[in-house]
Amino acid sequence: MIEEWVKAALGLGFEAAAPLDVSTLKMLPEVRNMCAADRCHMYDKNWACPPGCGSLEACEEEVKTYPAGIIVQSRGELEDSFDFEGMKEIEEKHKERFLKLRDELLKSVKRVLPLGSGSCTLCSVCTYPDKPCRMPDRRISSMEAYGLLVSQVCSDNNLPYYYGAGTLTYTSCFLMDI
Numbered sequence: 483m484i485e486e487w488v489k490a491a492l493g494l495g496f497e498a499a500a501p502l503d504v505s506t507l508k509m510l511p512e513v514r515n516m517c518a519a520d521r522c523h524m525y526d527k528n529w530a531c532p533p534g535c536g537s538l539e540a541c542e543e544e545v546k547t548y549p550a551g552i553i554v555q556s557r558g559e560l561e562d563s564f565d566f567e568g569m570k571e572i573e574e575k576h577k578e579r580f581l582k583l584r585d586e587l588l589k590s591v592k593r594v595l596p597l598g599s600g601s602c603t604l605c606s607v608c609t610y611p612d613k614p615c616r617m618p619d620r621r622i623s624s625m626e627a628y629g630l631l632v633s634q635v636c637s638d639n640n641l642p643y644y645y646g647a648g649t650l651t652y653t654s655c656f657l658m659d660i
Contacts, residue, residue: 483550483660484501484551484552484658485501487499487552487583487587487656487658488500488552490583491552491583494579494582494583495556495575495579496554496555496556496579496583497556497557498554498557498641499552499553499554499555500552500553500639500640501551501552501639502551502552502553502655502657503639504546504548504549504550504551504657506638506639507545507630508629508634509538511538513626513629513630513631514532514629517532517626522600522601526610526611527608527610528608528610529610529615529618529621530601530602530621530622530623530624530627531601531602531623531624532627534610534611535623535627535628538628538629541629542629544595545595545628545657547593547659548593548657548658549658549659549660550657550658550659550660551655551656551657552655552658553635553636553639553641554579554580554583554653554654554655554656555651555653555654556575556579556652557572557649557650557651557652558575558649559648559649559650560648562648568650572650572652573652576654577598577600577603580596580598580622580654583656584596584622584656587656587658591658591660592658592659593658593659594657594658595656595657595658596654596655596656597622597623597624597627597628597654597655597656597657598623598624598625598654599625599652601624601627602621602623604616604617604620604622625653625654625655635653635655636653
């Protein structure tokens with residue numbers, strides 16, 4: 483079943499997809515500390531980001547309830563290190579593919595935990611912390627919000643993380659209860 487989802491991911495345009503061994507996932511306080519440094523300006527401003535997405539321990543307990551997963555990547559080449567238009571284009575393609583695959587998984591898998599790249603952008607303005615999330619069943623936390631070091635997850639699951647100079651790769655995963 484997992485191999486079928488890997489093929490489906492590749493069919494949607496992801497440049498790479500592979501089975502994810504959920505037992506390799508390690509929630510690291512150091513990654514959460516990077517979130518707390520607020521470099522992306524979403525810490526404590528979004529239900530899908532810390533602390534709104536729950537404690538590291540709560541995230542770990544949730545992850546443990548999923549027996550299977552897949553990891554997906556969108557990759558592109560940049561003209562140079564200042565090719566912000568190219569970066570945005572790769573990010574948008576990744577998010578589009580990610581949402582399509584999530585919707586396909588939700589049609590036939592018992593439960594799915596989509597962990598994306600970057601903060602949730604389903605709403606133009608998040609209700610955090612004043613009101614409940616408008617779409618709690620569709621909200622997407624990032625792998626980092628759950629304390630996952632993306633490069634380590636890739637390495638532990640035999641998928642490259644770095645594809646060379648002039649490339650940019652977005653990595654996400656789906657945990658599934660098939």
